[in-house]
Amino acid sequence: MLKAQSLDISYDQKKILDNFEINVEKGEIVSIIGPNGSGKSTALKAMSRLIPVQKEKVFLDGRDLQSLGTKSISQMMSVLFQSNEPPSDITVEELVKYGRIPHKKWYERTSDEDLSIVEWAIEKTGLTPLKDRLVASLSGGEAQRAWIAMSLAQRPKILMLDEPTTYLDIAHQLQLLELVHTVNRELGMTVVMVLHDLNQASIYSDKICVISKGIVVKYGTPEEVMTQEMIRNVYGVECEIDSHFQHGKPRINLLGISKVSAQ
Ligand code: ADP
Ligand code: MG
Numbered sequence: 001m002l003k004a005q006s007l008d009i010s011y012d013q014k015k016i017l018d019n020f021e022i023n024v025e026k027g028e029i030v031s032i033i034g035p036n037g038s039g040k041s042t043a044l045k046a047m048s049r050l051i052p053v054q055k056e057k058v059f060l061d062g063r064d065l066q067s068l069g070t071k072s073i074s075q076m077m078s079v080l081f082q083s084n085e086p087p088s089d090i091t092v093e094e095l096v097k098y099g100r101i102p103h104k105k106w107y108e109r110t111s112d113e114d115l116s117i118v119e120w121a122i123e124k125t126g127l128t129p130l131k132d133r134l135v136a137s138l139s140g141g142e143a144q145r146a147w148i149a150m151s152l153a154q155r156p157k158i159l160m161l162d163e164p165t166t167y168l169d170i171a172h173q174l175q176l177l178e179l180v181h182t183v184n185r186e187l188g189m190t191v192v193m194v195l196h197d198l199n200q201a202s203i204y205s206d207k208i209c210v211i212s213k214g215i216v217v218k219y220g221t222p223e224e225v226m227t228q229e230m231i232r233n234v235y236g237v238e239c240e241i242d243s244h245f246q247h248g249k250p251r252i253n254l255l256g257i258s259k260v261s262a263q
Pocket of ligand 1: 041
């Protein structure tokens with residue numbers, strides 16, 4: 001579904017992603033984890049063509065990302081980054097309706113189907129009571145949910161989220177991850193997201209990609225990836241791992257900063 005091979009990205013001669021490889025299968029939830037500044041957002045940007053990539057490095061549904069038009073990309077993929085500035089004076093419902101634009105020709109009006117998808121996205125994100133509010137007047141967490149609703153209304157084949165839980169309290173974090181899980185299972189939406197919480201990544205992902213200093217150090221199932229050695233080497237943190245905590249997914253108990261420094 002989404003594949004990157006030997007992808008290199010540099011800013012001002014500095015290599016940010018070095019030989020980055022990922023192969024996301026259709027219907028999977030893949031989380032990208034790694035320390036601050038390791039290249040996670042850069043990887044999402046490169047895979048959604050928000051920064052230029054060379055030919056034949058990124059493939060979406062088997063087609064070279066470079067050969068696809070912007071509209072075909074936005075029909076297939078929705079990407080949500082950490083800071084989003086809404087156009088001024090727009091309501092939640094109007095923002096969510098923007099999600100339908102890639103599926104329409106410029107002269108087409110909003111159809112009943114569009115409206116029911118918009119309503120579904122608003123309801124799923126718990127925003128029904130706020131749908132007529134201006135996005136600019138929402139709290140950080142509410143605004144985050146409004147952007148997620150817009151992404152869902154786009155009904156992408158692949159949903160990419162950069163730290164989607166950042167502004168959310170713990171209940172809303174879990175609701176969001178449950179929602180991601182639901183759209184993945186019910187609509188078959190493939191998901192690639194950057195997460196910080198190792199336990200959330202473990203519970204909600206089919207595969208985890210660990211990036212450290214621009215290099216993929218591990219890619220596999222949570223069971224394969226979440227090891228004491230990986231967490232010590234990548235984060236410099238000691239932990240215990242309970243390997244069959246929830247649905248057989250490993251649970252990580254962080255113990256403290258490692259005396260052996262991170263590599
Ligand atoms: P992460 O999302 O893992 O925290 P990023 O992908 O945002 O990391 O950044 C990786 C590295 O690339 C960091 O060192 C960051 O400073 C650098 N970087 C990111 N964007 C730019 C840019 N536009 N120009 C120069 N350096 C950048
Ligand atoms: Mg980032």
